[in-house]
Amino acid sequence: MGAIGKTMLDKPLGRRSLLRGAGALTVAACAPWTSGCAPDDDALTFFFAANPEERDARLRIVDEFQRRHPEIKVRPVLSGPGVMQQLSTFCAGGKCPDVLMAWDLTYAELADRGVLLDLNTMLAQDRAFAAELKSDSIGELYETFSYNGGQYALPEQWSGNYLFYNKRLFADAGVAPPPGTWDKPWSFGEFLDAARSLTKRNPSGRVGQWGFVNTFLSYYSAGLFAMNNGVPWSDPRRNPSHLNFDNDAFIEAVQFYADLTNRYRVAPNGSEQQSMSTTDLFSVGKAAIALGGHWRYQTFIRADALDFDVAPLPVGPRRAGRPACSNIGATGLAVAASSRHREKAWEFVKFATGPVGQALVGESSLFVPVLRSALASPGFAKAHGSIGNLAVLTEGPAHSEGLPITPAWEKVNALMDRNMGPVLRGKRPATSLTGLAHAVDEVLRSP
Numbered sequence: 001m002g003a004i005g006k007t008m009l010d011k012p013l014g015r016r017s018l019l020r021g022a023g024a025l026t027v028a029a030c031a032p033w034t035s036g037c038a039p040d041d042d043a044l045t046f047f048f049a050a051n052p053e054e055r056d057a058r059l060r061i062v063d064e065f066q067r068r069h070p071e072i073k074v075r076p077v078l079s080g081p082g083v084m085q086q087l088s089t090f091c092a093g094g095k096c097p098d099v100l101m102a103w104d105l106t107y108a109e110l111a112d113r114g115v116l117l118d119l120n121t122m123l124a125q126d127r128a129f130a131a132e133l134k135s136d137s138i139g140e141l142y143e144t145f146s147y148n149g150g151q152y153a154l155p156e157q158w159s160g161n162y163l164f165y166n167k168r169l170f171a172d173a174g175v176a177p178p179p180g181t182w183d184k185p186w187s188f189g190e191f192l193d194a195a196r197s198l199t200k201r202n203p204s205g206r207v208g209q210w211g212f213v214n215t216f217l218s219y220y221s222a223g224l225f226a227m228n229n230g231v232p233w234s235d236p237r238r239n240p241s242h243l244n245f246d247n248d249a250f251i252e253a254v255q256f257y258a259d260l261t262n263r264y265r266v267a268p269n270g271s272e273q274q275s276m277s278t279t280d281l282f283s284v285g286k287a288a289i290a291l292g293g294h295w296r297y298q299t300f301i302r303a304d305a306l307d308f309d310v311a312p313l314p315v316g317p318r319r320a321g322r323p324a325c326s327n328i329g330a331t332g333l334a335v336a337a338s339s340r341h342r343e344k345a346w347e348f349v350k351f352a353t354g355p356v357g358q359a360l361v362g363e364s365s366l367f368v369p370v371l372r373s374a375l376a377s378p379g380f381a382k383a384h385g386s387i388g389n390l391a392v393l394t395e396g397p398a399h400s401e402g403l404p405i406t407p408a409w410e411k412v413n414a415l416m417d418r419n420m421g422p423v424l425r426g427k428r429p430a431t432s433l434t435g436l437a438h439a440v441d442e443v444l445r446s447p
Helices: 052-068 083-092 107-112 127-136 139-145 167-173 188-198 218-227 248-262 278-283 294-301 342-353 355-363 378-383 409-424 430-445
Strands: 044-048 074-078 099-103 154-157 161-166 207-214 287-293 308-311 331-335
Touching: 044 052, 044 342, 052 074, 052 342, 052 355, 083 107, 099 107, 099 342, 107 331, 107 409, 139 154, 139 331, 154 342, 154 355, 161 167, 167 188, 167 287, 188 207, 188 248, 188 287, 207 278, 218 248, 218 409, 248 409, 248 430, 278 287, 278 294, 287 294, 331 342, 342 355, 355 378, 409 430
Parallel strands: 044 074, 044 099, 207 287
Antiparallel strands: 099 331, 154 331, 161 287, 161 308
């Protein structure tokens, strides 16, 4: 997921480019900062996860950084499967990479263990940059990486969620398109009415076109509907002692989300997705609305004859009259507390999260940048020329609400997977989530 210009770098990097100034891209299976993998101890190691297209975009940033800072060599390291396990293994052995990609939901575990440097120590020595960053940042994203008084990463891209919709299918069905701003979203009822009108069945009852599909993790998507029914996942957000799975508004929204599949039949169930993924269903015009994040944009713009736009998520009755929200879903860049190249690492983090790096992020069409200047830039607009409701993207970060920040999130995630699955499959009512709330409380008491 997840989840980064044409004026500066106007073509994709080929294999030779990948092996050029940035140094050979290495997979973490042979971590280049460990003995026997690479001889250059002076190189700055940059650990990140990405699909091939995202990898190329991130390496553009590395390449441009090295063009401007030829004295600093960067060795990019692409993560293999199991990112957190790899980082835990490397860092426990005293071999952390210098710069690490950090995820909003899991960085607190690393910060709690002392793996990450508190960047406030660097910001205090770099007051001009700190002031510029603060004035250009979106508070919700910047503060996502603040934990127990420390700033453990700087945000580098937003991967919140919203709706994609097929304009032709809406027009063919005579359904008005969804609102194009976060301030005036559909209600749950309006969303359901549209999804019903856009679901098409043949005489035998078999669905040929779905009204709605989800391309995100199902239990997180259900939680997004809960957030848009007026209840946060937790209060406080940091180090909570309780998550709101047993809150009436949370339960009602999760039940509504589950009913889209199991009661209203406007979304496919698991067996109906076996022959074609939900992403493919939307890509080929067999689904009218898809929930997902910007990481789906590249897939959809390449789909044949797919004319789509974006819209905010709908809001439930308990949030009526208020703007819709997304999850934050951001990644950031952190510096290892044990780094021997702390100053070099800081220069790279500053570049990638500052105006130039964020302009490259915006121009890539692969990511949504996190600085206001980059969101408002011509480069970002040009990279999204087919999008009519561009405000859904440019204003999405400011309309984002965060999930809990706790060192126990990996354990919480496992409990959600186990307990919310039966609800979303229609095997249990959403009221059963009270049991999940109690189980999570136990985990939060001893993370």
